[in-house]
Structure formats: structure tokens, C-alpha cells
Amino acid sequence: MSDTRSSVSEPAVPAAAAGGTQPLVEVRDAARWFDVSPPWLERVLARKPRALLRAVDGVSFTLQRGETLALVGESGCGKSTMARLLVGLYGLTRGEVLIDGQPVSRLNEPGGRALRRRLQMIFQDPYASQNPRWRVERIIAEPLLTHTRMDAAQRRARVDELLRQVGLDPSDRSRYPHQFSGGQRQRISIARALAAHPELLVCDEPTSALDVSVQAQVLNLMKDLQRQLGLTYLFISHNLAVVHHVADRVGVMYLGRLVELAPRDAVFGQPRHPYTRMLLSAIPDLRGTGKSRTPVAGEVPNPLNPPTGCTFHPRCPHARELCRVEAPKALPAGEAVVACHGVELGWETLQGPA
Template sequence: MMAEPLIELRDVSKRFVKTLDLAEKIVNFAGGNLREEVVHAVDKVNLHVDEGEVVGLVGESGCGKSTLGRVIAGIHAVSGGAVYYRGKDVTGLSPEKAKEWGLDVQMIFQDPMSSLNPRMRVRDIIGEAPVVHGIVDAGEMDNYVDDMLLRVGLDPLFKRRYPHQFSGGQRQRIGIARALAVRPGFLVCDEAIAALDVSIQAQVINLFSDLRQDLNLTYLFISHDLGVVEHLSDRVVIMYLGRVVESAPTEALFDEPNHPYTIALLAEVPRIENRGRKFMPIKGEIPSPIDPPSGCHFHPRCPHATERCALEQPILREVAPARYSACHLNDEA
């Protein structure tokens, strides 16, 4: 048995239910047949992240990657399955005990403007949580905030400013400083650089790499941008419509993708090396998670789909050492 993973998900599901409103209940009472709509945002996902590892979670919009990130960060409660953090089940913890876990897992959001309180000064945004949680004394707060700002590459002189006085890249640095202020071991970054310009993106990516080395951080890096994920991650997990379809070490995945969806996704990534290429896209769009296709969710768009794919859900299993894929094609080979 290897070292215990930092975080482990076992059959984690997250369902969102749209309950019937009063009018719809009346319609049903009068003989209508309206049902509650259930969205399986995350469907029995198994995932583990080892200490010090950077895992990239990739998928298109609506695949459930952000929901999964929020489940891991403790923002959403699970609808099924269990989350283990350092070997302990944290799904049903009392609020007291959950606090310790919550401090250790911090989240960085896509849009720093909507995740920073516009009426608070940077000093309070970063300093409030560590003081409340007793990490630093109130008297030490200013020095502590200065350290945090320096760490993310901002001038401590800015700490009396408000978020709107910063550029997008600087705001994202404030978001990172706020997350780091409670001394977490694990950061969930949800599209943390998607909203930034290319040159600023590179700066923040480098910041993430530096922080990882300095503070021995573990990341779950959620993104739709395969180029960024390839650059940062040790391991990549691909999601499609609520399920994990493939998981592999980064180099193996980019060199030899196994699942047809991964292959299609990699083929579509525009690369600066490819000039005047012919775009050969996969057909169709992501189906609605309210009414997902039967069997393998990808089969209506898959070029290799057989009858079996429409009937039976493929399970995620090891196809090569440390490589997992959920595709029936692997059974035939």
C-alpha cells in the first residue's frame, strides 16, 4: 500500500433537484404529470489526490468539474458516497470538526471580482480569516498581511486599497493570498486563470508553480484549457457529463490518450505550432445532464460507438499501470 492519499472520493455523487413550485403542485393535483427535474452533476466519481501532487481536472462546460471541486472544498454537501481527507471520512462531520478540514482546503475562484467583497479593504480581505481562526493575533495582522502580499507578488503598500482599484491579474493574486492566509495544504483552483490575459496568465501560472515548491501545496486544478493543465499538472482527470472518463499521468495522457473523448478533445486544442490546419471537429454537443444518454454518455458523439455502448455503462478501470479509462473498446483489444 502506498502512502495515504491526501483526499479521496469514493463513489461521490451530487444531484441537484428542482422541486415543484406551488403552481406545478396544483397542476399535479388536478391530474397533471409534472415531475421533479434531477440533474446528476456528479455521478459516482472516484478520485484521489496524493500529498504534493497537482491534479488537473478537465472537461467542457456542464461536465460537473466545478461542482466536483466545490464538493471537495466542502462548499457543496455530497448526495451520495464519501469524501476522505487524510484518511478520515469528512462527509458527515459536525460543524466544529469540519472547520479544521475547511481551513486546510481552500478554493480559488475564476472571477476574483465576484469572490472578493468590494467593500472591504485588501488588508481585511486577507487578514480577517487568520485572526478569526486564531492563526495570528490581531496585533500581528498587519505584518502577516504584508507577508502574504509579498508572497503573491504584490506591494504591501496596496493593502489599504479596495478590490476595484486593482487589475484582473492583481485581483486574482489577492484571491490567492486570501486562500493562503489560513495556511491550507490543499488548494482547489476553479478556472483560476481563465479570465486573465495571456501575458498575465503566464505570470499567475508561474506564481502557482513557485508557491507549490515553497509551501509544499497540493492542487486540484480545474480548467477547460488543456494547454494550461498540461503545463501544470502531474496527473490529468478528464470528465464528461458527470463522470470521469479517463485519468492518467500527464505525459502519458497527452502522448497516448485512450478514451475517444480525450482523443477528440486533444485534437481540438488549437496549438500555436499548427499552421493553416484543417479543423476536423467531433460532431454534436454535450447532451443535457437532465436527460443524459443511456450507457456510455459519450456514445452519441463517439466515432467508434457500438450497440453495447448505448446499453451498458463502461466502468473506469485500469488499462495500463496508473492509467484508468472508462471505455468498452478496451475490452476488445
């Protein structure tokens, strides 16, 4: 039985995005496995094998300067783990992550501070990611203390500039996080992330904890900042409406692997992988068009014991015997690259089970 990895390689990037230069980010066959085995003695007495959770298992992509790449998928698919691998919060089990040609593994080495300054992360919960005992000025100035030699007056001037940049008032610097709304706290998080002039922001569901109207304000702010500062975003989300608004390209993850990677309009206009089509069909349609919809069937399998072959085959309406025994290879399909036997053999457009 073959177990060829179904990590998706890169489709062609539009010339405007690529700019003919080296990608800012290169992820090559990245994997992160977690050992979730019971204690050694218990495992030996019960004769249980080691339990490995393959949170990310063979993911490859590149990210061009000034581009927004969104990673989407159901909870537990590995999106947030991939984000943490990119900023060095987790170590790699296998593979390589490069920032402008330099491995992320150097972030924790003596000479890694300059590289760390170039990438920052915006977390999902702005309140949990801010020290409630610190005033806003100290929260935003923390990267300046680490990465610059500014004196106190210069740091205060930079904090005031950042507060204006994210739509807050410089007088807010003396307040505490609990004195702000959720949207304002996320603006503070964005200001802190921008403090040391980074090039790459890894955004782990930065608007999921906010009201819908506030989400739109924060997303528009992020797009404006990207245009003004030339920022590059890796955007993690499970909200496809948000992804459609912000992304240039979309990567669809399932059980730790990329199953489809394509420009945004191709994903939303002509999705190729059955899982991508199921995700899009699950988006509520408030217009009441009566368009037929394909519900997302079944549950995500146990990641400790994933299905053989294509891991999506137990939920796929088009699965055949080949899908059960052999993992699909990543192949070009128009503007996309897709890991699906149906794409390779021409039966991905079927409307029902084979």
C-alpha cells in the same frame, strides 16, 4: 439493460508523488444530484416526473500530497460541482469525500474548523469573490480572524508577508479591489487562500478570466508557491494548454463522470478515451503542420435526460450497439484507467465509425 457506473478508479501514482503515505484526498463514488423539478402542484397537475440533474454521478479518485490533479471537460461536465463538494460547499447525494481520512461532512460540525483551515478555494472571478467594500488588508486577514488567535500587529505582519509572497507590495494593503488589475486581484485571492497555512487548494479555473500573458504569470506563481510550501492542488480548467503546464495527473470528465484518469504525459501523448482525443484535437495548432484533426462532434446531451449505456456514445465515432445499452466499466489501460468498451474489447484505436 445494465447501468454499471463508469466512475474511474485510481491508476498507479508515481512513487515520488505518492511518497508511500496515505493520500491527502480520497473521493469514493461521489455523487451530487440537484432536484430541478417544477413546483409540486404544477408537477402533479401535469403528471410530470421529478427532474434530477446528476451533476456528479459516481466519481472516485485520490490526490497525493504535493500533487496537482487537473479535472478537465466541456462546460457542464461537473468539474466545478466536484470542486465544491471537495470543500464542503455542496453536500453529497451519495459517496464519501475524505481529507486525510476525515469526512468533509464534518466541516460544518462544531469540531470542523481545524479541518476547514487545511483546505481553501480560489475562485474563477477574483473580483466577484472579494468584498468591494473591504480593503485588501481585511480581505487577506479574514481567515486569520477565523482560524488563528493573532493580535492586530501579528495579522498585519502576516498580511505584509503574504503580499510579498504573491508579488505585491505591503503598501497595497490599504487599497480596494477595484484599484487593481485582474491579475493583481487574483494574486490577492491567492494570498487570502494561503493566509491560514492550508495544505490543499481547490482552484476553480483561476486564470480563465485573465489575459494570456497574465495567466502565465499567475500559473508560474502558483507553481513556485507549491514548491516552496508543499501545497496540493485540485485544478479545475477547460484550457488544456494550462493543464499541460500545471498538472501531474489529469482526470477527464463527461456528464458528471470520469471517463479517463492518467498521468499528464499519458493523456497528452497517448489519450485512450475517444472523448479525450476529441478534446485534444480541438486545441488550435498555430504551427500549421497540416496534421489531421478530429473535431468535437455534436452537442453535450441534455443532462436531465442522459443517453443510456455509455453517455458519450451519440458523439463517439466508434460507438457500437454495446455502447448504447451498457455503461462501460473502468479498466486499466497502460498508465491510465479508462471507462470505454473500446479499451476493454480492443477497438478504441479505430479511425472511423464502426
